[in-house]
Amino acid sequence: MxxxxxxxxxxxxxxxxxxxxxxxxxxxxxxxxxxxxxxxxxxxxxxxxxxxxxxxxxxxxxxxxxxxxxxxxxxxxxxxxxxxxxxxxxxxxxxxxxxxxxxxxxxxxxxxxxxxxxxxxxxxxxxxxxxxxxxxxxxxxxxxxxxxxxxxxxxxxxxxxxxxxDDDAFRYDKESGYFADASKLHRLDHRGEFFTVRGPLNIARxxxxxxxxxxxxxxxxxxxxxxxxxxxxxxxxxxxxxxxxxxxxxxxxxxxxxxxxxxxxxxxxxxxxxxxxxxREADEYLDLIESLTPDRLSLDWLSHYLHFDVSSHPMDEKFQPDLSVPTNQVKSVYEQIRRVVGEGTFTLREVNRAMLRRRFxxxxxxxxxxxxxxxxxxxxxxxxxxxxxxxxxxxxxxxxxxxxxxxxxxxxxxxxxxxxxxxxxxxxxxxxxxx
Ligand SMILES: Cc1cc2nc3c(=O)[nH]c(=O)nc-3n(C[C@H](O)[C@H](O)[C@H](O)COP(=O)(O)O)c2cc1C
Missing domain, CATH: 3.20.20.30 (Luciferase-like domain)
Structure with missing residues (x-):
């Protein structure tokens, strides 16, 4: 492992x-x-x-x-x-x-x-x-x-x-004055959609x-x-x-x-x-984390990942947003929230708690x-x-x-x-x- x-x-x-x-x-x-x-x-x-x-x-x-x-x-x-x-x-x-x-x-x-x-x-x-x-x-x-x-x-x-x-490119030969062997150096000459890089890199492999x-x-x-x-x-x-x-x-x-x-x-x-x-001790620690997280922070965290503002939604009222539009942000977290919301009818506080329990x-x-x-x-x-x-x-x-x-x-x-x-x-x- x-x-x-x-x-x-x-x-x-x-x-x-x-x-x-x-x-x-x-x-x-x-x-x-x-x-x-x-x-x-x-x-x-x-x-x-x-x-x-x-x-x-x-x-x-x-x-x-x-x-x-x-x-x-x-x-x-x-x-x-x-x-x-x-x-x-x-x-x-x-x-x-x-x-x-x-x-x-x-x-x-x-x-x-x-x-x-x-x-x-x-x-x-x-x-x-x-x-x-x-x-x-x-x-x-x-x-x-x-x-x-x-x-x-x-x-x-x-x-x-x-x-x-190349791994053997360096001669360090004080006598002859050859530090490196030019035949063992490679220029990248990359030209692509995003990058144009001639190279080579100024450090050994x-x-x-x-x-x-x-x-x-x-x-x-x-x-x-x-x-x-x-x-x-x-x-x-x-x-x-x-x-x-x-x-x-x-x-x-x-x-x-x-x-x-x-x-x-x-x-x-x-x-x-x-x-x-x-x-029980471990579960109580999770409760402690929850209690140390201000509500407004939980709301803003959800807003961030959902990419729309949920902050005016009361924590203890049912939360059933339309999550059918894909996000350009972090798709995996969005997907997790979508799954939790899809599993039943929950308040925002409950969605938050479910996400917390999934994470730990x-x-x-x-x-x-x-x-x-x-x-x-x-x-x-x-x-x-x-x-x-x-x-x-x-x-x-x-x-x-x-x-x-x-x-x-x-x-x-x-x-x-x-x-x-x-x-x-x-x-x-x-x-x-x-x-
Ligand atoms: C363990 C773990 C560590 C991650 N670390 C970073 C990070 O340091 N910086 C970052 O921007 N995203 C981080 N991510 C997010 C991922 O790189 C990735 O953007 C995210 O899972 C969304 O996937 P997607 O880009 O394929 O939609 C991390 C994800 C995981 C699971």
Whole structure:
């Protein structure tokens, strides 16, 4: 079983996580906070530390500023620092292919791979919010299909740039004065729909050949891209094991259809555990999260994902919106809300609560380990991307209490099997296209 540890909001997975007991909001821009997280995750044998990212402050609604953690360090700068204070864990962060240029990204990732001795990774996202568009010269986000075409070309260019130098291109020969061998340098000369990149890249081929490529797109276009290019996907399976198995099979089938070994596309459902000594204690923690979330924030969060304003709707009255029009934003979250709303007649508060209960798995260490084991052995997951409800408490509890249970069940060793991120994920090292 592969485990990853992610940070979306610095305080944990929920908008209100920063208010939970043990949260340390004054440390969210402090490298020591992330160093501690990395070291705890390493104690648990986690293959990947993943920093999620967005390129905006969530100010569409005033509640976003009042109540939400809108500050974060630029993730690759942070990972550069973490590469020096961690030893084994893979270091990955989100890259928007809509608001970056491939040359920048290829260079940054290759640098991190050198700084960390082969532990770099990137999570390709296409960026869904208009707020992001407004920071990069656009009035609105690009169309979903265009974003994904751009992402595919982006990945192709980055992979090409990483192959600029053959592994034995450098001679460092002081005597003759030859630093490098020009015959071992390759110019990309890429001209496509979105990018024109001559190359070559001004850094050697990364230690891993290519830093590990993660993705989390859930739509048809997102899955198609993952099947063609991703080495690990983070999924949101929406609940039952059957759905998770179907999703797992879908990704594996897509990899095979692209002529790839399906085992080289790892499927890692996102999992947000809440660990309690008893089931009751875990459930009460969920109630606590709910009680720490102001109503106006819950309403605005729903408005954001539904892309229409629900804030004037009373929390305790029936909520039955028309959700038949597809969104240009995050389709998967929209779909989840649509499913909840379609399951019966609910008030807004009840819809909110149902979404909260779907997002977290609350239970004893035993129950959480059983749940994970069932999915892992039942062909529904190669591992999990853990999004803790609170940091640092959630990750510490998981490592102390759940990891031993997983070990006991023989599904997780908790040990690093190799030196590089790829080796620890069970992925092969790609050779250069010129090899
Ligand atoms: C575990 C996980 C992590 C994600 N991290 C990010 C992120 O850091 N930044 C981002 O913009 N989107 C992130 N997403 C959203 C996805 O990249 C994707 O946009 C979303 O699932 C919608 O899918 P679609 O683009 O195929 O419609 C994440 C999703 C999941 C499940």
């Amino acid at each position: 592969i485990l990853g540890a992610m940070i979306f909001y610095p305080g944990g997975e929920h908008l209100a996580s920063w208010r939970l007991p043990g949260a340390q909001p004054e440390r969210y821009l402090d490298v020591g906070y992330y160093r501690d997280f990395a070291r705890t995750a390493e104690r648990g044998g986690f293959a990947t530390l993943f920093i999620a990212d967005e390129l905006y402050v969530w100010d569409r609604f005033a509640s976003g500023i009042d109540h939400v953690v809108n500050i974060r360090t630029e993730p690759f700068t942070l990972l550069g620092a973490l590469s020096q204070v961690s030893e084994q864990i893979g270091l990955a962060a989100t890259v928007s292919t809509t608001y970056n240029e491939p040359y920048h990204v290829a260079r940054k990732l290759a640098s991190l791979d050198f700084l960390s001795s082969g532990r770099a990774g990137w999570n390709v996202v296409t960026s869904a919010s208009d707020e992001e568009a407004w920071n990069f010269g656009r009035d609105a986000n690009l169309d979903h299909a265009v974003r994904y075409r751009r992402a595919a070309e982006f990945i192709d260019v980055v992979n090409g740039l990483w192959d600029s130098w 990364p230690p891993q050949g290519r830093p590990v490529l993660f993705q989390a797109g859930a739509s048809e276009a997102g899955r198609a891209l993952a099947g063609a290019t991703a080495e690990a996907v983070f999924t949101l399976d929406g609940g039952g094991i059957r759905g998770a198995q179907a999703l797992y099979d879908d990704y594996k089938r897509r990899a095979a259809a692209n002529g790839r070994n399906p085992d080289h596309l790892k499927v890692l459902p996102a999992l947000s555990p809440i660990v309690g000594e008893t089931q 798995l609350a239970g004893t260490p035993d129950r959480i380990a059983d749940w994970m084991t069932e999915r892992f052995t039942g062909g529904a997951a190669d591992g999990f991307m853990l999004a803790f409800s609170s940091i640092p408490v959630g990750v510490e509890q998981f490592v102390e209490l759940v990891v031993p249970e997983l070990r006991k069940r023989g599904v997780y060793t908790g040990e690093y099997r190799g030196a590089t991120h790829r080796e620890n994920l069970g992925l092969p090292e790609p050779s250069s296209r010129y090899a």
